[in-house]
Amino acid sequence: MIQKNSPLPIYYQLEEGIKEAIQQQELIPGEMIPSEREYAEKYGISRMTVRQALSNLVNDGYLYRQRGKGTFVAHQKIEQPLQGLTSFSEDMRSRGLEPSTRVISFTEVEASHDLAAKLEVEAGALLFELKRVRLADQLPMAYEMLYISKELAQGLTKEIAVNSIYDYVENKLGLKIQHGRQVLEASIARKTEAEMLEVAEGAPVLLIERRTTLDTNKPFELVRSVYRADRYKFTIDMERL
Ligand code: 16G
Numbered sequence: 001m002i003q004k005n006s007p008l009p010i011y012y013q014l015e016e017g018i019k020e021a022i023q024q025q026e027l028i029p030g031e032m033i034p035s036e037r038e039y040a041e042k043y044g045i046s047r048m049t050v051r052q053a054l055s056n057l058v059n060d061g062y063l064y065r066q067r068g069k070g071t072f073v074a075h076q077k078i079e080q081p082l083q084g085l086t087s088f089s090e091d092m093r094s095r096g097l098e099p100s101t102r103v104i105s106f107t108e109v110e111a112s113h114d115l116a117a118k119l120e121v122e123a124g125a126l127l128f129e130l131k132r133v134r135l136a137d138q139l140p141m142a143y144e145m146l147y148i149s150k151e152l153a154q155g156l157t158k159e160i161a162v163n164s165i166y167d168y169v170e171n172k173l174g175l176k177i178q179h180g181r182q183v184l185e186a187s188i189a190r191k192t193e194a195e196m197l198e199v200a201e202g203a204p205v206l207l208i209e210r211r212t213t214l215d216t217n218k219p220f221e222l223v224r225s226v227y228r229a230d231r232y233k234f235t236i237d238m239e240r241l
Contacts, residue, residue: 085212
């Protein structure tokens, strides 16, 4: 993969070669890559050059280092466009990943004044409160807590929440989820979130709050999700104003 007479710098050729190997799945996420010394010997190049290539790949999120162990291939981030209102299950399936869900809790609570106002129900009305870990190909991606009015999501059960809630309310209850408003913030994983997402406490996460409404304008759900920042990135298409 290295051509010494090429006008391209050697570190750059090595970088591109490693990226290519990741794309071709010759290097698999979670796998340890050869050491600096091994690359240097294999291609007859200096360790400094190898170090530069690997550092760039770490900074760009292709590789990650574990102190005392080595350098590993990172899981590629999922890129989520922010224009359509989609469910987690749809998002993962559209990428060829298998969604799954761990329902951590499924309870009924009485709406506080604040929740009642946001969901446009009477204070004290019953709400479903759900906590779920969402996984893609068995890897935890997000931890979400949601509130939905019990009156709207009739018959919702824990078993249904293991699959797709949007699928249930749209295809079984015949409701139409129409509109969503989402707020994104940078944050760090608190203790419980870190456990659920299998990251260290304090690891970077993306905090997302979503409120959706039905075609009748009635609020449907309030969701607070914590996404692993090492597995997710969001893209927004913009038109010049
Ligand atoms: C996404 C939504 C969440 C929605 C869920 C439905 C965000 C931040 N959250 O996780 O609001 O409840 O999808 O997914 O995108 P489901 O139909 O697979 O249960």
